[in-house]
Amino acid sequence: MAHFPEIPKIAYEGPKSKNPLAFKHYNPDELIEGKSMRDHMRFGAAYWHVMRNSLSDPFGGGTAVMPWDDYSDSVDNAKKRADVFFEFLEKIDIDYYCFHDRDIAPELNDFNKSTEALNAVVDHLGGLQKATGKKLLWGTACLFSHPRYSQGAGTSPDARVFAYGCAQVKAAMDATHKLGGEGYTFWGGREGYATLLNTDMKRELDHLAALMHMAVDYAKKIGYTGQFYIEPKPREPSTHQYDSDSAACLNFLREYGLLDHFKLNIETNHATLAGHTMEHELTVAMAANALGSIDANQGDTLLGWDTDQFPSDLYGTSKVMLKVLEMGGFTTGGLNFDAKRRRESHEPIDLFYAHIGGMDAFARGLKVAAAVRADGRIGDMLKKRYATWDTDLGAKIEAGKASFDELTEWVKSQPEPVLASGRQELLENILNELL
Amino acid sequence: MAHFPEIPKIAYEGPKSKNPLAFKHYNPDELIEGKSMRDHMRFGAAYWHVMRNSLSDPFGGGTAVMPWDDYSDSVDNAKKRADVFFEFLEKIDIDYYCFHDRDIAPELNDFNKSTEALNAVVDHLGGLQKATGKKLLWGTACLFSHPRYSQGAGTSPDARVFAYGCAQVKAAMDATHKLGGEGYTFWGGREGYATLLNTDMKRELDHLAALMHMAVDYAKKIGYTGQFYIEPKPREPSTHQYDSDSAACLNFLREYGLLDHFKLNIETNHATLAGHTMEHELTVAMAANALGSIDANQGDTLLGWDTDQFPSDLYGTSKVMLKVLEMGGFTTGGLNFDAKRRRESHEPIDLFYAHIGGMDAFARGLKVAAAVRADGRIGDMLKKRYATWDTDLGAKIEAGKASFDELTEWVKSQPEPVLASGRQELLENILNELL
Amino acid sequence: MAHFPEIPKIAYEGPKSKNPLAFKHYNPDELIEGKSMRDHMRFGAAYWHVMRNSLSDPFGGGTAVMPWDDYSDSVDNAKKRADVFFEFLEKIDIDYYCFHDRDIAPELNDFNKSTEALNAVVDHLGGLQKATGKKLLWGTACLFSHPRYSQGAGTSPDARVFAYGCAQVKAAMDATHKLGGEGYTFWGGREGYATLLNTDMKRELDHLAALMHMAVDYAKKIGYTGQFYIEPKPREPSTHQYDSDSAACLNFLREYGLLDHFKLNIETNHATLAGHTMEHELTVAMAANALGSIDANQGDTLLGWDTDQFPSDLYGTSKVMLKVLEMGGFTTGGLNFDAKRRRESHEPIDLFYAHIGGMDAFARGLKVAAAVRADGRIGDMLKKRYATWDTDLGAKIEAGKASFDELTEWVKSQPEPVLASGRQELLENILNELL
Amino acid sequence: MAHFPEIPKIAYEGPKSKNPLAFKHYNPDELIEGKSMRDHMRFGAAYWHVMRNSLSDPFGGGTAVMPWDDYSDSVDNAKKRADVFFEFLEKIDIDYYCFHDRDIAPELNDFNKSTEALNAVVDHLGGLQKATGKKLLWGTACLFSHPRYSQGAGTSPDARVFAYGCAQVKAAMDATHKLGGEGYTFWGGREGYATLLNTDMKRELDHLAALMHMAVDYAKKIGYTGQFYIEPKPREPSTHQYDSDSAACLNFLREYGLLDHFKLNIETNHATLAGHTMEHELTVAMAANALGSIDANQGDTLLGWDTDQFPSDLYGTSKVMLKVLEMGGFTTGGLNFDAKRRRESHEPIDLFYAHIGGMDAFARGLKVAAAVRADGRIGDMLKKRYATWDTDLGAKIEAGKASFDELTEWVKSQPEPVLASGRQELLENILNELL
Ligand SMILES: [Co+2]
Ligand SMILES: [Co+2]
Ligand SMILES: [Co+2]
Ligand SMILES: [Co+2]
Ligand SMILES: [Co+2]
Ligand SMILES: [Co+2]
Ligand SMILES: [Co+2]
Ligand SMILES: [Co+2]
Structure with missing residues (x-):
């Protein structure tokens, strides 16, 4: 039952503690601007990184030690992973989680069997949610890993693959609905292209919009009232991703009449890969009333790809939390740790160090943001700068x-x-x- | 009178010629797909690069040898430059040109005097156009060089600067109208920000849209029917430019109800600085029926800024011309050489070598594009790739x-x-x- | 026996051919500057990309169709792959190949068993070489994929891992020697670091030099007279690779007294990732008399990682061949296609299209380089530019x-x-x- | 006399102070690890940024308000600037400064006149140094701004320009010697190339080494015992700078037998432009016993050029100071603020805000570095990681x-x-x- 036997439930011990397995700043019930840290943050853990990331990279295989996993595609293995994950959630004191369908249940290269397996695991997760009080921040379908999607899903040149993607989204939406998910996310994994020599961009975007309209219709039909999100990202894995940044997503949503139905789920490392700061992307989304949720991580701006590092930069977390406070806080969204340990940090305990660091970094960011607002100097200078406009x-x-x-x-x-x-x-x- | 005494009128001599002052591929009257090269290309020369670029850079002063220029801010000097420029246009056989108000006439730090000087030079240019048959592709106002615009013009925090910018745009539109300009361009020089700590992005964008709506109204009022363009560019000179790429511009135009009135003027080096290929940016614009004109140049993707090099890469010119043919050719737009010689190429003759190279590179690009279309294999493979959609x-x-x-x-x-x-x-x- | 039944031996058909399975420029026996194209090029195929690259990426599994492979770690499977590879070499008419120990034989998580398997496959390869006349351009040991090497091999913080790496290099050198390999390459896969917080750079570099000195000593001992190479690369897979570019490698070799024993194997995509052009890196190496061999590929400068695309840019191949001609041609080195098809080009025939394209691109590059030299204008201008130095x-x-x-x-x-x-x-x- | 009438001498007021014109962390006489902050830091101000930077950029003219400057090339104006600068040094409490010859005295397009002017200003500076106790950290010659150097100085294709550069270095070394400068720096402004088509790299590097050997000889001759530095930088202003990073510099110094005579002056923004972290570059230099001095600033990694921002990132300053403490502190070197205000921060008082921020950021960095060393956890983990090597x-x-x-x-x-x-x-x- 205890898959992390050496790990206690992580508790707040304050800034003076030297205990590496304690929070030094994240104090869930401490009030900041009249709201508890827990409610400000709405932290989520990413099933894919915590349970399914072997820490392989293009130059080497997995290093992550996962003694609970038999690496089979069985539903039993999937359920066992879910048990481990909920133990993790409890010990790290995170209230929400996010998943792709293929993280929680196996891809069995047969639509019916994959969907059946998914449903079985969803039932198991439902039981775990009930037992623990943990909640689903958002669900999504993985439309980018399987070879069938190597040329896109909603933008596949093959209509049969498009249909397959729709069926998979339907099942993932059903799962999300059943688990009370507060949102449903589209990340355009392979929605883009490698070369224009073989690509009809306009036709592909029309198809992508058709898929999203079907999703809106389907939600209505089944009574799913969670928030839809698009998550922008440039370059990876398709050389040219359609949803490259906030502006590109908003332009698409406006063109196809979808802006009322979607908000953005913005990730720090995706922002910087697009050549923007995270706070730029958040502000662009907020100006369109379309900031929904945040994938909390950070990149290495000296590297050209999505490193999905745990957020530790206090400038970054402070600027994010300033925007979140400015927006009035999250409604359906939260701070989902779409972050992985470095490949060299392969021991289970590193999962805890990493999340503790991220949570404390955001807790300090929240305190700094609140201090900036209370101090007032920066806000006053901004207001005064536009005085002639008044x-x-x-x-x-x-x-x-x-x-x-x-x-x-x-x-x-x-x-x-x-x-x-x-x-x-x-x-x-x-x-x-x-x- | 002859400011380039050693330069003859550049003529087509064919691919075997070794004459560095001859076209080897640009044969203006040769028909490609039933249209003359001249009409396909609609080449334009940039007044700012040809006449006003001293080739300084952040680490050193100007090197360009310009014996005709007395470097004064007099209207006479401005008129003399115009004469030299038209000699250049005639010798290089380019039919169109583009200008900023402050290229053709001096900034005199006094609105009335600057506008008066502008009007005087515009009259002179009108005479030169009549005498030579050369035409204005588009005009624009320089709203980024003067210190008053250091924090933006349409997005200045200072409403007085905004007003100043409007007055300058009005005068530049008047000049463009008087000279029969086929288009009027907005490049968001300093329309962006350096730090969000002092910036109200939404308010600034509202102001920018207000300026553009006033421009649309003013055009209507004076009967100017030329095409408005926005030219996207990221990062430079403002760290965060609002019009960072085609998608960002389209999003802005859609949000503020301006899409019917504006098309895009897309520059190769701006595309690559935004992390896109030029053909990506062209295709995005075309999908919105918003490709208007092209600033022809190329960058160095190993450098992080706008090098505005002359286009020499035949892959680049071929891909641009494929898109232009696909669109059915330019209407109001053209290929404006927004390109400068390297700082080390400081002799007047280098202006000719550079433009000859750019024109020949585009002529070859046009031939390659037409050959791709005639050959049919690439088009067929693309069509077949989407067969299931039919x-x-x-x-x-x-x-x-x-x-x-x-x-x-x-x-x-x-x-x-x-x-x-x-x-x-x-x-x-x-x-x-x-x- | 015929694993590519639909593929004939690829032959030269000249520039007018429309046959996608023919060379249009690579005519092996055609003389350029008095030497056959074959001898100029010394093309090599990379065992890892041709036989072992499943075309997975960080966001999805393998797509490559490889009907001959049972995906087991058996020696029989390894031998069968070798047979397929030599059929490939014969049909594509490439004379050389390169390998890592773990490409040709399985990693069995046991040093003795892995080495035994390697030796068995090496014997099989020896037979294939004899039967076909194909030759080994260089061999190398894979010291970066296995988790044991996740923190480096020659620069591992763990001396036991270092020793393991040495043992693996010894076995790979034995294999290379046995197969008559003309070179042996060190690519510093994980020789670098993720964070300086846990890294003693100087100590790690001392260890790396110790490993290389042992390799030099071992070569002497066994009578191996092939050329040692270091292959520079920045950023990937370690965030900070020690051998980041030619200058970094040369500095290391000079510091540790190894410059007499090593040359560089320079890869185009690694050059551009380091912020240099390929011709810059080649010239730096040549200035130190240290250009040994070339990994022929190209990157996408809009992406921040090693895409290892097949070389198709004729500017690139021309500039490389200019340098190779300037050097007087390869001695032990050659043009090894360290290049992979795009993930979407997953059919076996794409292997042929890709290599044909690369070989033709280099053949054209060679012709252009020879034409530049015959024409003389560029060389004369360069010489004249330095006239005052004479x-x-x-x-x-x-x-x-x-x-x-x-x-x-x-x-x-x-x-x-x-x-x-x-x-x-x-x-x-x-x-x-x-x- | 008081050119900054509204600015008092900046004093330490502690972390609680809200006075924008006070130090909150830089307390010059406070001891850290037994040495005063003043002696740890050895702060220097850059004459070029403080007195001569108009804050122009490639898209617009200067914005800096400098009421003391008549913008003439007179020696009187130069002397007046020196007076203002020393008032600045006194008020900001910085002990050292650095200059280029052409910052302190005018370039008069005539070697004799320029040298005469330089000598006159040097005498004036000598008087100011004596009167105030301020000292010269290092001097240098500007071999990159004037058009004559547009194609390099030590690597110019023109031997006459090379000679001119040598004469200018001689005069700048004389000036540095006379003013008791503790170092003399070579930054390879245009020592690089734009295109290999017109460049003989090896010949150019031989010339550069010849210049440096002459400098070593000349220092010996005149009894100058200050430290020579090379400052690495990639890309700017030459597309391909020879001294692109620490490793490139060390390789050059080793090849030409100059390593005993030179150390490196490393700048943060140059490090990141080269794709390295600052602490990487420092560590590389330290491993060769060649870390001499530091140009303190920071860049914007989302921009591709040298922004020379004032250092404010506490992670950056902490990591730099960790390395400086590890080295045992500066000997001849120091922390020279090679940093400029943003173009929008054009008022004189912004010079003070900017330097105060940089000095406080480094003071906090020093405290953090000392805390890391006192805490011991990080050092212990590092040591333990290499335990098998013991x-x-x-x-x-x-x-x-x-x-x-x-x-x-x-x-x-x-x-x-x-x-x-x-x-x-x-x-x-x-x-x-x-x-
Ligand atoms: Co994400
Ligand atoms: Co990510
Ligand atoms: Co332009
Ligand atoms: Co440009
Ligand atoms: Co390689
Ligand atoms: Co590679
Ligand atoms: Co510097
Ligand atoms: Co700098």
């Missing part, structure tokens, strides 16, 4: 009542405007002060 | 009449689909064959 | 006989020097002319 | 007494080694604990 001139422009002729007359009558400093360095000093 | 199954999905339930039933009744190879390597071999 | 002033400096005092006197007596244009655009035009 | 097996290998045969026998007799976790996440948690 004058008559600015108000008229903002009201859409100005014209080029009129503004030209105004300019002719005025001296050259003198711009104030942007004060980036001072703002960074203040942020460091509060870190 | 069956009943595919047609039903494309018609929006399929559902998850129905597709699931279909999948259950079928064997596993077997995917055909994508054949990228063979396609690349065929392209090489035709190069 | 004057008395230049000669004195080059002879090491000048001093600051003397040169200052000279400068004081002279007018400001006027620099000639670097003519980059004209040079690129000439190169395009000859392509 | 056994007989490891010792024998390290002594150079092992052979492949012997190690193979050992391996055959042992079970498979089992590797311990690298514990990267735990190490990062501990670092965060101590931040």
Whole structure:
């Protein structure tokens, strides 16, 4: 039963503790801006990384020690993994989890058998949820690992593969619905292309939109009211991913009339791979009222691929939490650790060190974000920077009542405007002060 | 009068010529797919690079030898430059040109004086156009060089600067209209931000949209019917540019109800800086019926900034011309050489070598593109790849009449689909064959 | 016996052929600069990519169709693969091959058994070589895939793993020697580190040098006279690879007194990942008389990892062949296709399309390089650019006989020097002319 | 006299202070590991950024407000700038400075006049040094801004330009010597190339080495005993810089017999542009006993060029200071702020905010580094990770007494080694604990 026999339930011990198996900052019931840390964070664990990531990479096989796993495709093995995972959730004190259908149950190269296996494991997970109170943040279908999807699923050149993908999404939506999942995510694994020489981009995007409209219709039909998400990512695994960043996703959603039905699930490492900061991507989504959930991790900007490292950079976590507070907090979303240990950190205990580090990093980020807001200097400087927009001139422009002729007359009558400093360095000093 | 005394009018001499001052492939009146090369290309020269680029860089001053320029801010000097430029256009046999207001006329740190100078030079340019038959592809306002715009123009935190920018756009639109410009371009020079700590992104984007709506209104008012363009670019000069790529621009245009009024002017080096290929950006724009014009150049993908090199890569020019042919050719747009010589190529004759190289590279690209289309193999393979979408199954999905339930039933009744190879390597071999 | 029944022996049919299974430029016995193409190229095929690459990636399993493989770790399966590989070599008309020990024979998680299996397969390969005349370009040991090497081999923090690596190199050198391998390569798979927090760089590099000195000693002992190579690569798989580029390798070899014993095996995609062009890396190696062999492939500079694509870019192959001609040709080295088909090109015939494309691209590159040399314009411009160095002033400096005092006197007596244009655009035009 | 009338002398006020014009962590006389912060840091200010950087960029002119500067090339203006600079040094409490010859004195396009002007300003600086006690960390010659150097100085294709460069270095060395400079730096501004089509790399590197040997000889002749440095940097301004990173510099120094005479001056933003971390570059230099001095700044890894931002990232400063402590501190070197304010931070007071932020960031970095060393956990884990190297097996290998045969026998007799976790996440948690 105890698959992590040496690991106690991780508890808050405060910043002075030297216990590597304790939280130093994440204190679930501590109130920040009147809400508990637990409710601010809504931490989720990723089934794929915790239970199914062998830590292989393109140059070598798996290193992860997983004594509970017999590496078979049996439903029994899948259920045993689920038991281990819930022990992990309990010990690490994380309330939510996320999965792909093929993480929790085997791909059996036969649609009927795979779906049957999925349903069996879903029942088992339902029992574990009930027993522990853990909840499903979101579910998704893995439409990118199997060779049939090597050229896309919703954007496959093969209509039969597209149909297969739809059937798989339906089953994953059923599973998510049954488990009370608060969201359902589309990550466009292979929705993109390798070369335009063999690709009809417009036709593929039309198909992708058709799939998403069917998902919206199906949710309505079965009474699933969870939130749909798209997760942007560039370059990987397809050289050219359609959903490359927040703007690309929003453009797609607007073009195909889907913006009312979808929000974004934004991942830090995907943002930086797209050449943006995470806070840029969050802000773009928020401006469209479309920030839904967050995949919490971090990348290595000196590397050109998705390293999915555990979030440890306090600048990063602080900036994320500033945005989350600015938004008024998550509703259906949360902070899902889409993060893996380094390949060299192959022992089970490293799973705990890694998650503890990520949770503490976000707890400190939350404290910093709240401190920035309480301190007020940064916010005041931002407000003051736009002060001219609160004058008559600015108000008229903002009201859409100005014209080029009129503004030209105004300019002719005025001296050259003198711009104030942007004060980036001072703002960074203040942020460091509060870190 | 002859500022390039050693340079003859550049003529077509065919592929065997060793004359460095001759075209080896650009034969203006040669028909390709029934249209002259001249009409396919609609080449444009960039006033800023030809006449105003001193070839300075962040580590050193200008090197360009420009004996005709007295480096003063006088209108006379500006007119003399215009004369030299038109001599250049005639000798290089380019029919179109593009300018920023501050390229053709001096910025005098006083709105009225700057506008007066602009108008004087515009009259002079009108005379030169009439005398030579050269035409204006598009005009634009430089809203990024002057310190007043250091924090943006349409997205300035200062409403007075915004107004100034509007007045400058009005004057530049007037100039473009007077010169019969076929388009008017917005490149978001400093429309972006350096740090979110001092930036209200949503408010700034609202302002930018307001400016563009005023431009649309003003065009209507003055009867200007040329095409508006937005030119996407990431990172430079603002760390975070709002118009970072085609998708970001389209998203903005859709959100603010501007998509009917704007097309995109896409530049190769901006595409690659955004992490996309040029043909990706063109295809994204075409899928939205929004490809307007092209800034022809190329970057160095080992460098992280806009090198604006002259286009010499035949793969690049072939892929661009394939897209242009696929679109049915330019209407208002063209191939504007937004390209500069390397800083070490500082002699006037290098301007000719550089443009000859770019024009020949595009002429070969056009021939390759036409050969690919005539050959048919690549097109056939692409069509065949989507064959299942032309069956009943595919047609039903494309018609929006399929559902998850129905597709699931279909999948259950079928064997596993077997995917055909994508054949990228063979396609690349065929392209090489035709190069 | 015929594992590629539909594939004939690939033959030269000339540039007009439309046969996708024919060479259009690679004509093995055609003489270029007095030497046959075959001898210029010394093409090699990579056992790992042709026979062992399932085309999996971090987001999905293998797609490659390999009907001859039973996916067992048996020696019989290994021998059968060898038979298929030699059929491939014969049909594609490639004379050389390269291998890692663990490509040709199974890793059996037991040193003695693995070595025994290796020896058995080596005997089988020896027979195949004798029967076909094919030769081994170089061998190597795979010191990066197995979990034991996850933290390095020659730079492992664990001395036992280091010893294991040495034993494996010894066995791989024995195999290479037995098969008449003309070279032996070290690619520092995991020789690097993930974080300096747990790494003693100096100590690790001392160990790596110790391993290489033992290899030199062992070669002497067994009478192996083949060439040792180091293959530079940055970032992958270790975040920080010690042998990141040519300069880093040369620095290491100089520091540890190994420069007489090693040359470099340079790969195009590794060069670009390091931020250099391939021709830069080749030139750096040649300046140290240390260019040994080439891993022929190409990357996608918009992606941040080693895509190992088949070389198709004619600019790239031309520039490589220019350097090879400049060096006077390969001695022990050759052009080894360290290249894989895209994951979507999963059919056996794609192996042929891919290699045909690569061989033709290099054949054209060789023709272009020879044409550049015959044409002479580029070489003349280069020579003329350094003309002042052939004057008395230049000669004195080059002879090491000048001093600051003397040169200052000279400068004081002279007018400001006027620099000639670097003519980059004209040079690129000439190169395009000859392509 | 008081050019910064509103700025007091910046004083330490402790972490609770909200005064933006106070140090919160840099307390010059506070002892850390028994040495004052002042002596640990040896902060330097960069004359070029503080006094001569107009904050122009490739897309716009200068924005910096510098009321003291008449923008003339007069020696009087140069002297006045020096006065302002020393007022700055006093108020910001920085002890050292660095300069290029052309920062402190005008380039007059005539060697004799420029040198005369330089000497006049040097005398003035000598007086200011005496009056204030400020010292010169290092001097250097600007061999990259003037058009004559557009194709290199020490690697110019023109021997006359090379000679000019030597004469300029001589004068800059004289100036440095006269001012008691503790070092003299070579940054290879344009020592590299744009295209290999016109470049003889080997010949150029031979020339560069000749220049450096002349510098060594000249130092000996005049009795200058300061330390020579090379500062590595990739890509900018030459596309291919010869001194691209620490390893490239060390390789060059070893090849040309210069390693005894030179150390490296390593800049954070140059390290990251080269694809390395700063701590990697420092460690590489330290392993060769060649770490001399540091240019303190930071880059934006989402941008592809040298942004030279002020260092604010506490992870970065902590890792740098860990290395500096590990080395035993600076001897001739120091922390020179080769950093500029953002273009939007154009007011004089921003110079103070920026330097205060950088100094406080390094002060915190020093405290964190000392805490990591005092805590001991990270160091202990590192030591323990290499424990097997302290056994007989490891010792024998390290002594150079092992052979492949012997190690193979050992391996055959042992079970498979089992590797311990690298514990990267735990190490990062501990670092965060101590931040
Ligand atoms: Co994710
Ligand atoms: Co990810
Ligand atoms: Co452009
Ligand atoms: Co550009
Ligand atoms: Co390789
Ligand atoms: Co590779
Ligand atoms: Co520096
Ligand atoms: Co720098």
